[in-house]
Amino acid sequence: MTVNGTTVDLPYVYARRMPDPFEPKKTVLYVLAADRELSPSVRTEKNEVWSMSLDGKLNAIEFELSADGARWTLRTKLAGGISTSRSPNPFTLQITETKVTGTLALPEPATLGDHSYQFNIPVDTVIEKPIVEPPPTAADRAAAANSPVTKAFLAYVAALRRGDKEGILSAVDPEKAAMARESKEWTQILAMIQSMEPINIVVQKATVSGQDAVE
Known part of the structure; x- marks a missing residue:
């Protein structure tokens, strides 16, 4: 290219x-x-x-x-x-x-x-071919409840709902956080992210692959 x-x-x-x-x-x-x-x-x-x-x-x-x-x-x-x-x-x-x-x-x-x-x-x-993930099991849900991934994710969600800028930015990619800290449009960015966040969140399964965490 x-x-x-x-x-x-x-x-x-x-x-x-x-x-x-x-x-x-x-x-x-x-x-x-x-x-x-x-x-x-x-x-x-x-x-x-x-x-x-x-x-x-x-x-x-x-x-x-x-x-x-x-x-x-x-x-x-x-x-x-x-x-x-x-x-x-x-x-x-x-x-x-x-x-x-x-x-x-x-x-x-x-x-x-x-x-x-x-x-x-x-x-x-x-x-x-499409990857078909099996539905979460009771064991998956129990493991997710105590997973550091789940705790970090829910802490981010709580910070997002409070509008806690530092709490939000501490949970995202450092480069994105640096850009957001310098942005004059933080208020609009926050409102957009909050509008996209689901109201009811239940973590059924938490997995980590390399540096990627998936809930």
């Missing part, structure tokens, strides 16, 4: 089928090309991809492909979130039930606003 003259390799390619964001009754093939290896918990969550790109921890392109056309979004600090769609689908790929091969490429640089970009990504990857 080349954006505004800067080239970044995207050697890690993942694929899965998912509901079309605009027509949920239809299915699209979601292909993610990234500059780093991503765990299943990250690569199957578009919000995680978006968040990591905002933090400068990931350069990637997300593709949503169907018989009707193609959409792609560049996730990179080099140019923000450039998003484009074309119909018919301009890419030639061989797609089976289990695998996708071919090339995702723009033969000529494209422009959007002040940005120019181009990509040429070889694809030879398995189409991942």
Whole structure:
């Protein structure tokens, strides 16, 4: 991927089928090309991809492909979130039930606003099946009740509901906390986060994978 003259390799390619964001009754093939290896918990969550790109921890392109056309979004600090769609689908790929091969490429640089970009990504990857998590058991709930992960999460929720700025920022990524401390829009940011937080929260299961905690 080349954006505004800067080239970044995207050697890690993942694929899965998912509901079309605009027509949920239809299915699209979601292909993610990234500059780093991503765990299943990250690569199957578009919000995680978006968040990591905002933090400068990931350069990637997300593709949503169907018989009707193609959409792609560049996730990179080099140019923000450039998003484009074309119909018919301009890419030639061989797609089976289990695998996708071919090339995702723009033969000529494209422009959007002040940005120019181009990509040429070889694809030879398995189409991942959805991960079906078993429902939490009584043992899971009991373990979650005493988990440090749960206690930290609930402390964050309590701070959020109180509007306790330092309590909130002590529980998030240090880089995000530093940005929030310097922001003149903290009041608006807090109101937005509070509006998105569920009212009733019950932790059914707590797991830790690497540096990622999932409730």
